Every structure is written in structure tokens, then in C-alpha cells.
Amino acid sequence: MTPKVYLRKGKKVKTAITIAITLVLATVYGCHSSSPRGGSVVKHEGFKVAVPTFVTMIKQGETQSVTISLKRGKYFKQDVTLQIEASKGISVDPTSFIIKASDKPDVQLMIAAVQNAAIGEYSVSVMGIPKTGESTSTSFTVKVVSP
Numbered sequence: 001m002t003p004k005v006y007l008r009k010g011k012k013v014k015t016a017i018t019i020a021i022t023l024v025l026a027t028v029y030g031c032h033s034s035s036p037r038g039g040s041v042v043k044h045e046g047f048k049v050a051v052p053t054f055v056t057m058i059k060q061g062e063t064q065s066v067t068i069s070l071k072r073g074k075y076f077k078q079d080v081t082l083q084i085e086a087s088k089g090i091s092v093d094p095t096s097f098i099i100k101a102s103d104k105p106d107v108q109l110m111i112a113a114v115q116n117a118a119i120g121e122y123s124v125s126v127m128g129i130p131k132t133g134e135s136t137s138t139s140f141t142v143k144v145v146s147p
Contacts, residue, residue, distance in 0.1 A: 045075045049082065049128040051140040058090070059147045061115035066140075068126055070105040077101045081129045084109060087122040090142055113144045120144060 050069040058064045070080055080099050086092045093110045111124070122144065127137040 045073045047072045056142045058113050063112040066109045068107045078131045083127045086124045090122045117144045
């Protein structure tokens with residue numbers, strides 16, 4: 001009887017370890033999704049645009065701040081223009097932003113839903129355009145809820 005109890009405890013320990021590893025990986029990789037690499041296809045020379053991975057909730061009539069980040073490769077030293085476009089029904093500010101090679105990589109984006117915005121999910125697209133090389137884009141979801 002003792003070995004059966006031991007095996008059950010072993011399975012619980014394995015499950016606990018699996019959960020712990022999953023949480024650590026989620027923390028290490030963060031809560032951002034990123035675009036395919038832009039700028040250059042050579043490793044360490046391009047860039048990615050990182051946006052929130054979780055649905056961003058906003059109440060009707062309110063404004064919320066969201067961080068968008070530029071993840072530069074080790075050797076990528078170009079200015080990048082971010083062009084941001086939201087689905088009809090919500091607004092974003094700024095709609096265009098230049099991140100200089102020497103600037104910090106984070107941009108605060110303000111998302112607003114008017115008082116009578118339809119409840120539901122909206123898409124916000126972000127395109128990163130380097131001075132030279134390929135552009136890249138990604139998007140994230142904003143959910144408008146009642147106040």
C-alpha cells in the first residue's frame with residue numbers, strides 16, 4: 001500500500017513542477033506578443049514590435065494607456081516609424097510615432113472609447129517601418145465594456 005501512495009504523491013509533485021515551470025516561462029517571456037522580425041532578416045540586425053498579448057479592457061467613455069515596445073536586434077541602429085491604426089469605434093493617440101535609434105524603445109499609446117461606443121472587441125494594428133529594410137506589423141485586441 002505504501003508504494004501506491006508514494007506514486008500518487010510523485011504525480012502531484014510532477015504536476016506542481018510542470019505548473020511552476022510554465023509560470024516561470026510566462027514570466028520570462030512577458031505579457032507581450034511581437035511581430036515577425038523587420039529591418040533585416042540577418043540575426044541580431046532586425047527589430048520586432050511588441051504589443052500586449054492579453055485583451056485590453058476599456059470602459060465606455062474612458063481612456064487607457066498601453067505600452068508598445070520596439071525590440072531591437074543587437075546591431076539594429078535605425079530610426080523606426082510606428083503607424084498605429086484602430087478599428088472604427090475606438091481611437092488611438094498617437095497614430096504615428098518615430099522611435100529614434102537613441103530613444104528608449106517604449107511608446108505610451110492612449111486608447112479611448114467614446115461614451116456610446118459599441119460593446120465588443122476591436123483591433124489595433126501597429127506597423128513598424130525602418131529607414132531601410134523590411135517593415136513588420138502586429139496587432140492586439142481591445143475589448144470595450146459597459147461602465
